[in-house]
Amino acid sequence: MSANGQPEVFGFFDKRTSSIQYVVVDPETKACAIVDPVFDFDEKSGATATRNADRLLDFVRERGLSVAWILDTHPHADHFSAARYLKARTGAPTAIGERVVDVQRLWKAIYNLPDFPADGSQWDRLFADGDTFAIGNLKARVMFSPGHTLASVTYVVGDAAFIHDTMFMPDSGTARADFPGGSAAWLWNSIQDILALPDETRLFTGHDYQPGGREPRWESTVAEQKRSNTHVSTCRTEAEFVALREGRDRTLPMPKLILHALQVNIDGGRLPEPEANGKRYLKFPLDALEGAAWD
Ligand SMILES: N[C@@H](CCC(=O)N[C@@H](CS)C(=O)NCC(=O)O)C(=O)O
Ligand SMILES: [Fe+2]
Numbered sequence: 334m335s336a337n338g339q340p341e342v343f344g345f346f347d348k349r350t351s352s353i354q355y356v357v358v359d360p361e362t363k364a365c366a367i368v369d370p371v372f373d374f375d376e377k378s379g380a381t382a383t384r385n386a387d388r389l390l391d392f393v394r395e396r397g398l399s400v401a402w403i404l405d406t407h408p409h410a411d412h413f414s415a416a417r418y419l420k421a422r423t424g425a426p427t428a429i430g431e432r433v434v435d436v437q438r439l440w441k442a443i444y445n446l447p448d449f450p451a452d453g454s455q456w457d458r459l460f461a462d463g464d465t466f467a468i469g470n471l472k473a474r475v476m477f478s479p480g481h482t483l484a485s486v487t488y489v490v491g492d493a494a495f496i497h498d499t500m501f502m503p504d505s506g507t508a509r510a511d512f513p514g515g516s517a518a519w520l521w522n523s524i525q526d527i528l529a530l531p532d533e534t535r536l537f538t539g540h541d542y543q544p545g546g547r548e549p550r551w552e553s554t555v556a557e558q559k560r561s562n563t564h565v566s567t568c569r570t571e572a573e574f575v576a577l578r579e580g581r582d583r584t585l586p587m588p589k590l591i592l593h594a595l596q597v598n599i600d601g602g603r604l605p606e607p608e609a610n611g612k613r614y615l616k617f618p619l620d621a622l623e624g625a626a627w628d
Contacts, residue, residue: 339491340471342537343392346549347371347385350412350590351540353551354385356392357468357490364469365393366402367425368488368495369539370415372602376593381604386415390422400425401468405602406497406539407485408436410512410595411588414602416456426457427601428466430477430486433459437599439483439513443621444596455601460486478527480520481508487527489534496527497539503557505544506564511582512591513622517575524565532556587625592617 341358355368367389373382393400400423403416407430416427437451453459460466462477468490476487481498488495498508499520507524510517527536534555541549560566568574588594593615597604605613 338471340468340493342493342535342552344537344551345385345388345392346541346551347373347412348549349373351542351549352409352412353537353539353541353549354389355495355537356389356398357471357488357493357495358396358398359469359471362469363396363398364401364467364471365398366404366468366473366488366490367393367400367419368404369406369409369497370403370419372413372415372418372597374413374590374593376590381413383415383418386418386422389415389419393423402466403427404488404495405429405598406488406495407482408433408440408595408598410482410591410598411540412590413594413597413604417602417604420457428458428460429453429456429601430475430484431459431461432477432479432484433599436482436484436514440595440599443513443618444616445618446596446616449599451599455599455603462486476526478523480510480516480518480523482512483514485523487523489530492531492533493535493537494527494530495537495539499524499527500536500553500558500562500565501538502541502550502553503561503566504547504563505542506562507578508540509582509585510578511585511625517578517582518571520578521568521571521574528555528559528565530555532559584626586628587622591622 345354358365371385460475464475473490478487
């Protein structure tokens with residue numbers, strides 16, 4: 334779908350992490366932004382791969398697009414970001430919300446990384462709330478939408494909004510808000526900001542967990558979410574939503590890659606430097622995320 338001055342949006346579903354990665358295209362200039370690219374990792378073997386990111390690069394090449402931005406909506410807790418890899422391959426600048434520094438500070442303490450620079454210098458640009466930027470002739474705007482994480486942002490590009498882990502598809506409700514620095518109350522307020530966009534705004538979500546085993550889906554509208562989001566349309570007040578969200582969060586085990594992913598993602602998607610033997614190693618705190626449900 335594309336109309337004058339509006340982006341063409343292509344979603345790429347990663348079945349292993351139920352993530353949706355986006356290529357957001359200005360049809361006039363063929364400039365594009367890549368949103369939330371996945372760098373593949375298999376925790377059982379420790380293997381990494383670039384299948385998802387290379388699929389995005391193939392798409393960009395086949396369509397003759399030029400990558401203007403590599404964007405993350407938040408530091409992901411369930412997969413590695415491919416931002417660093419894609420920057421190396423395309424030269425495009427990377428960006429994320431400026432409150433990522435608070436997330437860095439939080440996880441720097443959890444991982445005990447005294448020398449880690451928690452200053453956001455790992456990205457080319459840190460967006461403040463309300464910042465605008467261009468994708469070719471398209472104007473993009475940054476809306477802070479904390480709750481799932483402290484640093485979460487929504488990118489509004491023309492009539493499209495990349496709402497990541499705030500609301501999922503209407504039949505699967507909302508994202509969890511129980512990671513370090515998360516807040517169900519903030520999530521509720523961020524969702525209200527998204528629902529204040531025009532009813533016909535196309536909303537693109539960050540994950541689809543395929544309730545009932547249906548086919549993956551990732552596009553809805555503000556009107557659809559208002560009408561039928563299972564967590565939002567059923568709650569009249571912030572307090573009702575917080576009770577629902579926190580109740581559900583108490584039942585959810587941590588994402589299986591949270592401790593793998595955050596140490597890479599607070600570093601802008603950079604893998605740890607190889608040690609003297611040429612191999613890279615991850616670091617895991619024990620008993621750092623107390624109170625989480627077990628499988
Ligand atoms: N089972 C998945 C869960 C991932 C997860 O917790 N995803 C977050 C978004 S990063 C979420 O909001 N999940 C909502 C839910 O599982 O209901 C995993 O282990 O990776
Ligand atoms: Fe997330």
